Amino acid sequence: MYSLNVNGVSHSVNVDGSTPLLWVLRDVLGLTGTKYGCGIEVCGACTVLVNGQPEKSCDMDTSEAAGKTIVTIEGLSANRSHPAQQAWIAHQVPQCGYCQSGMIMACAGAMQAGHHGNEILSEMNNICVCGTYARIKDAVQGL
Amino acid sequence: MTLPAEILAGARAPAMDRRGFLTLGAKGLVVAFAMPLVGRSAVVHAQAATPPTTQQLANAYVQVGTDGSITLWFGGSEMGQGAMSGLAQILAEELMVDWNQVTVKQAGVDPIVSYLTGGSSAVSRRYGTLRNAAAAARELLIAAAMTKTGDANRDSYAAKSATVMYTNPVSHLVTTWPYSALATLAASQTVPADLRLTDPGKFRLIGQPVPRVDIPSKVDGSAKYGIDTWLPNMVFAAIKHCPVIGGTLASTPSKPSGAVAVVPCKASDTRGAVTAGSVNAVAVVASNTWLAMRLANNLSVSWKLPASTAGVDSAAILAQAQGLMAGGQALCAEPAPPTGTTPASYATQLEPAVKAALGTPTIDATYTLPYLAHATMEVVSCTVNIVFSTAGVAQSCEIWAPTQAAAWVQQTAAGLTGVAPTQITVHTTFLGGGLGRKIEQDYVSQAVQVAMAVKKPVKLTWRREEDFAHDQYRPFALVNVKATLASGRIAAWSYRNVSQAILGQRGWLPPGAVDSQATEGSTGLPYNRGTHIVEWVPLPAGIPVGFWRSVGSSINAFAVESMIDELARAAGADPFQFRYDNMTDDRARAVLWAADILSSSWRNSLPAGHAWGVAIAESFGTWVAQVVDISQPSAGSMKVNRIACVVDCGTVINPDSVQAQMQGGIVHAMNAALWGQMTFTAGKAAQLNFNNYRMMRINDMPQITVQIMQSTNPPSGIGEPGVPPLAPALANAYARLTGTRVRTLPFFAGAGSGSDD
Ligand code: FES
Numbered sequence: 099m100y101s102l103n104v105n106g107v108s109h110s111v112n113v114d115g116s117t118p119l120l121w122v123l124r125d126v127l128g129l130t131g132t133k134y135g136c137g138i139e140v141c142g143a144c145t146v147l148v149n150g151q152p153e154k155s156c157d158m159d160t161s162e163a164a165g166k167t168i169v170t171i172e173g174l175s176a177n178r179s180h181p182a183q184q185a186w187i188a189h190q191v192p193q194c195g196y197c198q199s200g201m202i203m204a205c206a207g208a209m210q211a212g213h214h215g216n217e218i219l220s221e222m223n224n225i226c227v228c229g230t231y232a233r234i235k236d237a238v239q240g241l
Numbered sequence: 242m243t244l245p246a247e248i249l250a251g252a253r254a255p256a257m258d259r260r261g262f263l264t265l266g267a268k269g270l271v272v273a274f275a276m277p278l279v280g281r282s283a284v285v286h287a288q289a290a291t292p293p294t295t296q297q298l299a300n301a302y303v304q305v306g307t308d309g310s311i312t313l314w315f316g317g318s319e320m321g322q323g324a325m326s327g328l329a330q331i332l333a334e335e336l337m338v339d340w341n342q343v344t345v346k347q348a349g350v351d352p353i354v355s356y357l358t359g360g361s362s363a364v365s366r367r368y369g370t371l372r373n374a375a376a377a378a379r380e381l382l383i384a385a386a387m388t389k390t391g392d393a394n395r396d397s398y399a400a401k402s403a404t405v406m407y408t409n410p411v412s413h414l415v416t417t418w419p420y421s422a423l424a425t426l427a428a429s430q431t432v433p434a435d436l437r438l439t440d441p442g443k444f445r446l447i448g449q450p451v452p453r454v455d456i457p458s459k460v461d462g463s464a465k466y467g468i469d470t471w472l473p474n475m476v477f478a479a480i481k482h483c484p485v486i487g488g489t490l491a492s493t494p495s496k497p498s499g500a501v502a503v504v505p506c507k508a509s510d511t512r513g514a515v516t517a518g519s520v521n522a523v524a525v526v527a528s529n530t531w532l533a534m535r536l537a538n539n540l541s542v543s544w545k546l547p548a549s550t551a552g553v554d555s556a557a558i559l560a561q562a563q564g565l566m567a568g569g570q571a572l573c574a575e576p577a578p579p580t581g582t583t584p585a586s587y588a589t590q591l592e593p594a595v596k597a598a599l600g601t602p603t604i605d606a607t608y609t610l611p612y613l614a615h616a617t618m619e620v621v622s623c624t625v626n627i628v629f630s631t632a633g634v635a636q637s638c639e640i641w642a643p644t645q646a647a648a649w650v651q652q653t654a655a656g657l658t659g660v661a662p663t664q665i666t667v668h669t670t671f672l673g674g675g676l677g678r679k680i681e682q683d684y685v686s687q688a689v690q691v692a693m694a695v696k697k698p699v700k701l702t703w704r705r706e707e708d709f710a711h712d713q714y715r716p717f718a719l720v721n722v723k724a725t726l727a728s729g730r731i732a733a734w735s736y737r738n739v740s741q742a743i744l745g746q747r748g749w750l751p752p753g754a755v756d757s758q759a760t761e762g763s764t765g766l767p768y769n770r771g772t773h774i775v776e777w778v779p780l781p782a783g784i785p786v787g788f789w790r791s792v793g794s795s796i797n798a799f800a801v802e803s804m805i806d807e808l809a810r811a812a813g814a815d816p817f818q819f820r821y822d823n824m825t826d827d828r829a830r831a832v833l834w835a836a837d838i839l840s841s842s843w844r845n846s847l848p849a850g851h852a853w854g855v856a857i858a859e860s861f862g863t864w865v866a867q868v869v870d871i872s873q874p875s876a877g878s879m880k881v882n883r884i885a886c887v888v889d890c891g892t893v894i895n896p897d898s899v900q901a902q903m904q905g906g907i908v909h910a911m912n913a914a915l916w917g918q919m920t921f922t923a924g925k926a927a928q929l930n931f932n933n934y935r936m937m938r939i940n941d942m943p944q945i946t947v948q949i950m951q952s953t954n955p956p957s958g959i960g961e962p963g964v965p966p967l968a969p970a971l972a973n974a975y976a977r978l979t980g981t982r983v984r985t986l987p988f989f990a991g992a993g994s995g996s997d998d
């Protein structure tokens with residue numbers, strides 16, 4: 099039994115401690131906004147904030163996440179009001195949208211660390227197969 | 242891809258009955274609109290009248306509710322191309338409603354609205370139909386108002402913002418009704434012959450960059466993809482295929498500890514029919530996806546391997562293709578074989594004359610293109626809930642799938658469960674990328690088989706490694722082009738493509754016929770080629786091949802536009818000028834000219850160490866020209882700095898979506914050209930995840946400028962045409978920069994993840 103603090107709510111989850119956080123979020127807590135892309139820490143689709151830091155949840159054990167503050171895309175804001183979400187809408191960034199939770203969480207993490215504009219970009223290394231990079235570049239300029 | 246009409250129509254046209262309408266729970270006016278396969282005249286069907294026949298190809302439900310709602314029932318697949326929004330714009334335009342008054346809802350499988358999403362056709366093929374449907378709905382609402390006033394003079398009425406306005410010709414007093422107040426009455430009116438289509442010069446919404454309807458849900462995690470489906474009491478499944486293509490299960494492994502079940506799965510074809518005797522995978526079912534994936538990965542399974550793996554081995558396939566290039570019987574794709582000849586006999590007949598005209602070719606070049614994976618960001622996934630009778634017989638079935646072919650999903654499930662199609666509901670979820678992969682039925686069939694076996698709701702999700710290793714790949718191709726110049730003009734041209742048949746592998750190709758998927762992009766070129774022949778030699782290899790964004794054009798544009806550049810160089814001509822000099826197509830010339838102008842500001846003043854390249858290609862009726870600026874920061878690398886892209890896609894529905902699709906197509910093409918390659922050793926795929934199948938990252942992104950040609954032609958595709966010209970433009974720039982002509986893709990084979998961490 100592990101206690102996870104996700105989006106301000108504390109959950110007790112009964113899983114093997116080696117279960118990746120990604121799958122606890124998706125299959126146990128029903129928070130499906132966080133995506134599976136590669137499972138090997140390469141694509142970034144599974145990015146969430148753990149104690150304010152962007153982390154790839156496909157490679158974080160539940161036992162390691164326990165007791166830390168976890169924020170997923172669902173908890174980033176109410177009503178899509180986070181500046182990154184607003185910028186993503188204003189620049190019509192998503193295509194299929196599947197990578198965008200991870201992208202936005204990576205962006206939000208960089209912002210939380212005090213970065214702006216192109217500094218944010220240098221922290222964003224996720225894969226977008228649809229190729230929305232041009233619009234992400236534009237979207238972060240005002241952040 | 243350009244598919245036979247029968248296939249695009251949705252494959253199976255289930256008997257049309259009134260149920261199709263009633264299941265929508267419609268209140269008010271429903272206009273189901275059907276376009277006959279032949280002929281211009283439209284058949285419009287209001288709820289009370291006779292349903293259209295199954296022979297009719299139908300495309301749209303427009304619903305005006307008594308509650309004030311305006312709904313477009315969307316029968317395609319939204320995979321990021323903006324199809325939902327594009328269709329809603331067309332509807333709102335002709336129905337005379339505001340953008341924020343329209344709601345788009347995903348329809349289930351339905352003989353009227355469902356269509357296969359492919360061939361960049363989602364919006365373009367429905368443009369005329371939907372305009373007519375929406376205009377018909379508007380005229381029915383006005384006809385309803387006429388019954389209230391008794392004045393049948395259409396000129397006394399106007400429609401705007403979901404309101405009909407009537408001006409009394411005598412008193413000049415004005416009466417208005419919201420559409421909702423007329424909807425019920427409208428359903429019993431007759432559609433007039435004149436639909437009063439809006440003059441394109443007065444469009445309010447078509448041609449405007451309106452914000453897409455699906456975007457808000459894609460920034461807060463609420464958009465539901467196939468992989469996100471969640472049902473009470475569901476179990477989770479993962480798949481393990483025989484790692485060797487063509488291998489089958491020797492014996493069912495016992496259930497590992499922690500698993501709910503192990504289910505052998507039969508293979509199926511693109512339309513969902515089970516391939517006889519082919520249990521090529523086992524599914525492991527568990528209490529969560531990760532556990533199922535881990536157990537599947539660790540499961541030791543005994544497989545029966547094929548007697549020979551020569552047909553599924555990259556080195557053997559290359560050797561076989563080289564043999565066929567030199568001595569195989571070719572089929573002639575262009576010029577079109579006249580009656581009385583076959584593609585094979587006509588090729589044999591024409592070859593001597595082309596050979597004579599070629600003499601000693603100015604250039605004789607062979608281009609090699611690899612197999613490519615789709616690698617959609619969302620792996621394939623499907624959720625199935627079957628209701629069984631107490632005797633254990635399947636009664637009804639509900640399926641959630643990120644699919645490009647909902648009608649085929651229904652057909653797949655009907656075949657496996659014995660449930661009548663009317664009792665099978667298909668929910669098309671958002672697709673985390675489609676790219677042609679999600680037309681296939683393999684993953685749907687497996688999920689249905691598992692649900693039948695475990696008798697519980699089940700979600701199947703493939704591991705990324707299975708997704709790479711068991712794709713239906715963009716075909717490998719070997720293309721030889723010989724051409725001879727006379728005074729700077731192409732005097733003779735011989736083009737021979739050796740590749741697998743995508744349609745042929747599906748049994749959709751008559752024997753001896755040319756596979757249109759293999760030759761698209763190599764015929765009907767915008768250049769005068771003098772005495773010429775375009776041939777295809779079928780390659781009988783066993784790698785599963787399929788539809789990959791832009792299909793054959795992704796192959797042929799590379800060979801054609803590289804060759805044109807090689808000829809320009811041989812002629813000592815500027816690449817633009819050489820193309821203009823040999824070009825016969827005015828639309829292509831205009832696009833190229835625009836790209837010439839758009840890029841001229843930087844092209845002629847590039848810093849040292851940079852070079853430019855250009856290419857142009859048509860696919861799906863859309864012309865795209867791209868000019869690239871590249872440099873080489875170090876040996877064995879390439880930096881793409883800038884791209885100018887000009888597109889002519891006819892009438893533009895949403896310029897912002899056109900721009901997005903060009904940007905996305907360029908990235909997809911860069912992934913492929915620079916690094917993309919699937920290789921197979923004795924039937925096993927070598928690339929299994931993004932760590933050895935490199936994808937672009939944001940720091941690889943060039944600056945892209947997209948310009949769209951003003952046009953009054955009918956709209957044509959935008960999802961795929963951004964892909965074909967990019968690879969040859971890069972190769973042309975690379976030859977200019979380094980003096981080395983790259984004729985084999987990718988540029989940099991064996992690339993890793995491109996990730997810093
Ligand atoms: S799923 Fe975690 S990095 Fe790809």
Ligand code: FES
Binds near residue numbers: 198228
């Ligand atoms: S928007 Fe589709 S993968 Fe990024």
